[in-house]
Amino acid sequence: MALASPILEYKVEAVIGDIRVHCRRIMVWRPRLIGTFRCCKQFLTLLACIFFCGSASANCLSNPLFAHDHVVYAGEVGNRQIRLTLQFDALSQQVSGMYGISGDSISHDIPSQPDGEAVTIHIAGKNGRSDQLRLRAVDSLAAIHSPDANGCLELDGVYLRNGLAEEDVKLLRVTAIKSEYDADRKANEAVALRFQRALIARDKQIVASLLIYPFFSQYGRKTSVWKDAGEVVKHYDEAIQFDAPALRKAVPFLLESRWNKSEFFDGAVCLSEQKVEQMCIGPCVGGCP
Known part of the structure; x- marks a missing residue:
């Protein structure tokens, strides 16, 4: 024809x-x-x-010509949490993406790599060593831009510490983020990182300054409302509660977002317009506002 x-x-x-x-x-x-x-x-x-x-x-490697969602995968690599998203480009036949990992202050680009080969992600390890996350060949990878695709729930691979010790890795699909919300999402991620560090450092003044008032805390069956920063600082241990070890490993990048709202720490920290409007122990009951 x-x-x-x-x-x-x-x-x-x-x-x-x-x-x-x-x-x-x-x-x-x-x-x-x-x-x-x-x-x-x-x-x-x-x-x-x-x-x-x-x-x-059909497999899960989809062409992003009509795509608006980036599927996000998360899991543990080398005792650190990672969140990543991948994208297939039909013109160049390349796969690229980005990732964020606990302990880092910025997210990182995943350089373009040939389609059909294992995706290798270089991660800075401790003491200056270079670790690698190697995901299975792209044809068997889960969704790149297709959150509704069947059978696209996880990514498999191996993690190499300094090129030697190897451990199996399984990353699970946790959310999909829309490109149209990127600006608001990234602004909220900067606040999430600052909030995380202030919580770990127990800096009450910075924590209180990053909250929206009235601020809502939901711990167990009790929901409390805090009218201003002074009240939060005065009753800090009651107003601010969290699992410190888990928070240290949380990744404040590639957060689930809609409009100007984002969710951090598995839905336990709710952000809106670059402020924290609600905090819970575990995912907030009923989700973020």
């Missing part, structure tokens, strides 16, 4: 020469295509692939 329109020039060779791989990567988006049609050459190529692929098996 001749392609009369230049609209279908986008990756035609790849679709013809390696159609199974391309179909696998976009089949997961088939339910979303209805209602999201956009007249662009990338869409038409993918649409053609869907109809000509038949029942080609």
Whole structure:
């Protein structure tokens, strides 16, 4: 069949020469295509692939042409907590992403790597050593940009300490973050990091300054309301309670966010507009406001 329109020039060779791989990567988006049609050459190529692929098996590595969500995975590597997200780029056939890990003050980019190979993430270890997290080959990775895909609940790999000791790693899908909220999310993450450090240092003044008033605390079945910073400082041990060892390992990056609100510490710290509006022991009952 001749392609009369230049609209279908986008990756035609790849679709013809390696159609199974391309179909696998976009089949997961088939339910979303209805209602999201956009007249662009990338869409038409993918649409053609869907109809000509038949029942080609789908995996979780999806093309982000229509994506608005970044799926976030979390777990433990080398006694530290990590949160990460990955993205597949159809044009370059590369996988990239970003991650945050406990103990670090910034998040890190995951450099682009060839599709179909194990994803290697270099992590600065203790005493200046270089550790590595190696995730299984991309074709078996869980969702890159598809939180609704089936069978995309976890990532598997190994963690190497200084290139020697090796331990198995399993990262579980914990949330999906929307790109449209990135600015608010990152602003809240900066506050979450500052709040975490102030809590660990027991700096009552900074902790109190980062709260929205009235401030709500929910510990067990008791919910308390604190009218101002002075009241929080005066009754600090009653107003501010948390699991210190768990908080030290919490990662204040890639937080679940919606609009100007974010959740930190497994939903125990609720942030809004760069302030903390509620704190709980464990996930807040009923979720964050």
